[in-house]
Amino acid sequence: MIRHVARRVVYLLPIAVMTSFLVFSMLLLLPGDPTFALLGETATLQERAALRTKLGFDQAIPVQYARWVGHMATGDFGRSLRTQEPVADMLAARVPVTLELTVLAVLLAVVIGVPGGIIASLKRNGWADLFVSFFAMGGMALPYFWAGILLIRLFALKLDWLPPSGFVPLAQDPVANLKLMILPSVTVGISLVALVMRQTRTSMLEVLSQDYIRTARAKGVSRTRLLVRHALQNALIPVVTVIGLQMGTLVSGAVVTETIFSLPGLGRMVVEGIFTRDLAPVQAAILVIVIGVILVNLLTDLSYAALDRRIKL
Amino acid sequence: MRADGGDPGLALGRMSDGPLNIRAGAAPSPVVDAQPVLRVSGLHVAFNGAAGRVQVVEDVAFAIPAGRTVALVGESGSGKSVTSLAVMGLLPTPAAEVSGRIEFRDGAGNVWDFARLTEAQMRGFRGDRVAMIFQEPMTSLNPVHSVGEQISEALLVHRRMGRKERREAAIRMLAQVGIPEPERRAAAYPHELSGGMRQRVMIGMALVCQPRLLIADEPTTALDVTIQAQILNDLARLQDELGMAMLFVTHDLGVVAEIAHEVVVMYAGQVVESGPAAHILKAPRHPYTRALLHAVPRAGVDRHRPLPAIPGMVPDPRHLPAGCRFHARCQHAMAGRCDAEPPRLESAPDGRTVRCLRWREL
Numbered sequence: 070m071i072r073h074v075a076r077r078v079v080y081l082l083p084i085a086v087m088t089s090f091l092v093f094s095m096l097l098l099l100p101g102d103p104t105f106a107l108l109g110e111t112a113t114l115q116e117r118a119a120l121r122t123k124l125g126f127d128q129a130i131p132v133q134y135a136r137w138v139g140h141m142a143t144g145d146f147g148r149s150l151r152t153q154e155p156v157a158d159m160l161a162a163r164v165p166v167t168l169e170l171t172v173l174a175v176l177l178a179v180v181i182g183v184p185g186g187i188i189a190s191l192k193r194n195g196w197a198d199l200f201v202s203f204f205a206m207g208g209m210a211l212p213y214f215w216a217g218i219l220l221i222r223l224f225a226l227k228l229d230w231l232p233p234s235g236f237v238p239l240a241q242d243p244v245a246n247l248k249l250m251i252l253p254s255v256t257v258g259i260s261l262v263a264l265v266m267r268q269t270r271t272s273m274l275e276v277l278s279q280d281y282i283r284t285a286r287a288k289g290v291s292r293t294r295l296l297v298r299h300a301l302q303n304a305l306i307p308v309v310t311v312i313g314l315q316m317g318t319l320v321s322g323a324v325v326t327e328t329i330f331s332l333p334g335l336g337r338m339v340v341e342g343i344f345t346r347d348l349a350p351v352q353a354a355i356l357v358i359v360i361g362v363i364l365v366n367l368l369t370d371l372s373y374a375a376l377d378r379r380i381k382l
Numbered sequence: 383m384r385a386d387g388g389d390p391g392l393a394l395g396r397m398s399d400g401p402l403n404i405r406a407g408a409a410p411s412p413v414v415d416a417q418p419v420l421r422v423s424g425l426h427v428a429f430n431g432a433a434g435r436v437q438v439v440e441d442v443a444f445a446i447p448a449g450r451t452v453a454l455v456g457e458s459g460s461g462k463s464v465t466s467l468a469v470m471g472l473l474p475t476p477a478a479e480v481s482g483r484i485e486f487r488d489g490a491g492n493v494w495d496f497a498r499l500t501e502a503q504m505r506g507f508r509g510d511r512v513a514m515i516f517q518e519p520m521t522s523l524n525p526v527h528s529v530g531e532q533i534s535e536a537l538l539v540h541r542r543m544g545r546k547e548r549r550e551a552a553i554r555m556l557a558q559v560g561i562p563e564p565e566r567r568a569a570a571y572p573h574e575l576s577g578g579m580r581q582r583v584m585i586g587m588a589l590v591c592q593p594r595l596l597i598a599d600e601p602t603t604a605l606d607v608t609i610q611a612q613i614l615n616d617l618a619r620l621q622d623e624l625g626m627a628m629l630f631v632t633h634d635l636g637v638v639a640e641i642a643h644e645v646v647v648m649y650a651g652q653v654v655e656s657g658p659a660a661h662i663l664k665a666p667r668h669p670y671t672r673a674l675l676h677a678v679p680r681a682g683v684d685r686h687r688p689l690p691a692i693p694g695m696v697p698d699p700r701h702l703p704a705g706c707r708f709h710a711r712c713q714h715a716m717a718g719r720c721d722a723e724p725p726r727l728e729s730a731p732d733g734r735t736v737r738c739l740r741w742r743e744l
Contacts, residue, residue: 280521286472287516288509288536288587302526377526378571 070374077367081360088359089141089352093134096348103346107150124150137352147349149342156353159338164357166334169239170326171319173250174258175312178265183308185262186269187296190277201266208263213322217256217329224252234331253330257322261315268311272304279303306376313369317362417487418445419594419627420469425482425497427461427468435479436699438464440651441727442482444644446627448594453630453642453659455674459696461651466597466631470514471496471504486512489594510540513588517600519580523572529556529583530568536591555586560616578609585617592624599631614640635678639663647671650697650707653727657734667736669712669744706739714744 103126104117121127125136140147146156189201225233231252237245276282277300285299324336331337335354342351373380427439439461446452454462467473468480484496488511496504508514513536516522524532533555534548543551549568556564559582572580581601588596598617602610618641621628630641638645638659646656647668655668666672673692694711697703703710709720720739727737738744 280516280518281524283472284516284522284584284587285524285535286508287470287514288539289505289507290509290535290539291505294539298527299524303524378528379525379573 070371074367074371077370081363084363085356085360086138088356089138090134092352092355093137096343096351097130099343099346103150103348105346141353141356146353149350150347151345156350159350160335160353160357163333163335163338163354165239166236166332167320167323167327167336169246169250170253170257170323170332170334171316173254174261174319174322177254177258178261178312182262182265183269183305185266186271186308187273187301189266189270190273191296193274198270201270205263205267205270208259208266211259213256213260213325214329216259217252217326220252220256221329234329236332249330249332253326253332256326256329257319260322261312261319264311264315265308268308269304272307273300276300276304302376306373309369309372309376313366316365320358320362417491418447419487420629421445421483421485421487422465422469423483423485425465425468425484426480427464427473428479429477430479431477433700438651438699439468442646442648442653444646444653444656446595446629446644448627449621449625450643451621451628451630451641452644452646453632453638454646454648455632455635455638456648457633457692457696459650459699460648462631462633462648463599465648466514466599466629469496469629470508470512470597471499471501472508472514475501486595506540509536509588509593510591511593512595512597513591513593514597514599515581515584515588515601517603519577519584519604522584523580525572528569528571529575532572533568533583533587533590536587540591551590552586555590556583558620559583559586559589560612561586577605578613581605581609581613582616585613585620589620589624593626595627595629596621597629597631600633601630602637603632603634610637611640617641635663635674647674650702651699652707652737653735654708654737655735657730657732661732661734667730667734667741667744668738669714670708673711673713706737714740716740 102117103124104112104120108116108120118127125133128136137147144157146160148155149159185201185204189198192198221233224231232249233252235249237249239246282295282299285295290299320336323334324339326332327334327336328340335358338354339351342348342354422445423443425439425442426437428435428437442461442465444452444454454465456462464473464478468478469484473480480497482497486494486496486507488494494507496507499507523529527535530549530552534543534552537543537548537551552568553564556567561567561579561582567575567579572583575583581604584601601617602613605613614637617628620626628641630637632638642659644657645659645662647654647662647670649670655662655666655671662671663675666675670692673690676690677692692711697707697710703721705719705721705723706712706715706725709715712720715721716739723739725737725739727735728741730736730741
């Protein structure tokens with residue numbers, strides 16, 4: 070088990086290197102010139118050239134890459150070209166926002182999706198099942214930007230129950246923070262809730278027809294015990310897989326959602342960086358996201374082993 | 383052969399050339415309780431489905447005293463498994479319609495009609511005073527719980543026993559069903575055990591509350607022959623130790639010879655013959671029972687001759703033939719009689735019953 074974790078952490082290294090290479094070259098392919106963002110439209114060619122030399126953009130691309138990787142390896146993520154803020158500080162401020170958003174979305178998926186799926190499987194073909202199937206299809210088809218805007222229109226503008234956008238750190242004012250985070254986490258979580266609901270329904274239906282469920286009934290266990298101890302524990306294994314696999318999608322949802330709700334998270338850091346050709350923050354943010362997704366997948370693997378003893382790590 | 387008659391000369395050798403596996407202490411039980419533990423009478427089961435109502439079990443009756451075994455015998459589709467599930471109250475509701483009497487006598491002498499109990503009441507009996515073993519040891523155990531937990535679960539549910547006591551009881555039970563290193567095995571998961579061991583775990587699970595009635599639905603069918611014989615011996619031994627009544631569902635008359643005192647042969651949802659195992663195996667009266675016996679591989683018969691099989695198939699319960707349900711497959715069927723007049727279950731000598739128009743002449 071410890072060996073497995075160690076091995077998986079070692080696997081992270083080549084993935085991180087490949088990601089850094091991809092991220093670096095992707096951003097080189099972006100059209101445009103960072104000096105426009107920094108100096109404006111009116112600067113002279115000489116001024117631009119001088120700035121490029123100063124920033125090292127005139128050097129050969131492999132040299133630029135090596136220098137960047139070298140700095141990253143020593144923990145120096147560089148500074149934002151635009152604000153001169155150290156990228157490490159930006160990450161420290163923004164990672165918690167995106168983390169909160171994704172954690173809340175997963176929480177929604179577990180708290181609403183799992184019970185919803187169970188109810189649908191028990192009332193198979195009943196109205197509850199019909200509703201769940203409808204919601205599951207709709208939820209998965211709903212684009213983030215559209216869902217976000219509809220939620221703002223309804224709950225912020227029309228009903229005035231929740232603030233439409235903005236951010237207050239959790240540590241500063243938890244109540245205000247949660248109020249602001251409800252709509253964004255619903256926006257990000259809606260498709261995951263739908264997916265988890267459907268998966269829970271499907272795997273509960275499958276598990277409930279298994280022989281060992283009949284064995285448990287033959288023992289005279291209560292209905293609750295039958296559902297939770299015997300059925301759900303088996304049915305959750307594929308649900309955990311789905312949640313783990315969706316983490317990447319969730320982060321991409323966060324990118325859009327943070328923009329809609331003006332949340333200062335990693336996603337918006339990437340979007341703003343790309344628009345202003347401010348590459349250092351973008352590269353660092355994407356690297357953090359990639360490593361985060363890989364770590365979540367590792368966590369998913371470990372949770373299989375806890376849920377199902379047939380799986381050996 | 384367990385019955386008093388000793389070996390009736392039928393070499394039901396379970397595919398081997400060795401002698402018939404005679405159970406130790408095969409003499410009749412010294413005290414046969416006059417009041418049976420289970421008395422089933424007039425049992426009917428019908429399923430209501432998309433295709434309409436289908437009668438799958440019709441007017442089945444039998445009784446099992448303490449310490450005795452009744453074998454329910456028949457091909458797939460004969461209604462034998464449905465009958466056993468009806469006794470356990472495990473048929474799907476509301477699709478299955480059960481009527482008749484399923485009377486169970488508890489240790490205090492109270493009689494309960496399982497056909498009339500609510501699901502909650504039934505739950506109190508299941509796994510406690512009435513237990514069941516299933517056919518597939520591979521799929522009938524929960525893959526995510528240790529076998530110790532699974533064995534002792536009934537003690538939590540029915541006896542509210544604490545964790546430590548349960549663990550000890552599970553280990554004792556594993557030892558009792560013949561699993562070596564029970565302390566270590568209690569922590570094992572089903573996938574870590576062989577098929578035979580899993581079936582022993584199933585048996586331990588069923589017996590942990592010391593039931594008065596054990597229903598075994600083809601418990602050895604999925605196992606290879608040597609393990610089958612061991613499991614049957616163990617079941618017989620445990621039955622003697624606990625004094626249980628046992629309902630043993632099987633299609634295998636070789637197994638019947640080894641375990642049963644009484645036999646109930648079912649065909650297309652009806653009882654076609656019943657009576658003491660020794661008599662039925664020695665001198666079957668119903669042509670179906672005879673055909674079944676012929677299909678058992680035996681020692682001493684030319685091995686190169688193909689096994690005699692019963693031609694045709696069990697009729698679809700939605701389209702039952704007129705007259706005797708077996709007539710289309712019967713060598714002795716008489717045109718104009720067997721295909722017209724449905725036979726009634728008649729009493730025959732030696733406590734037997736038979737459902738055949740021609741049993742006296744055959």
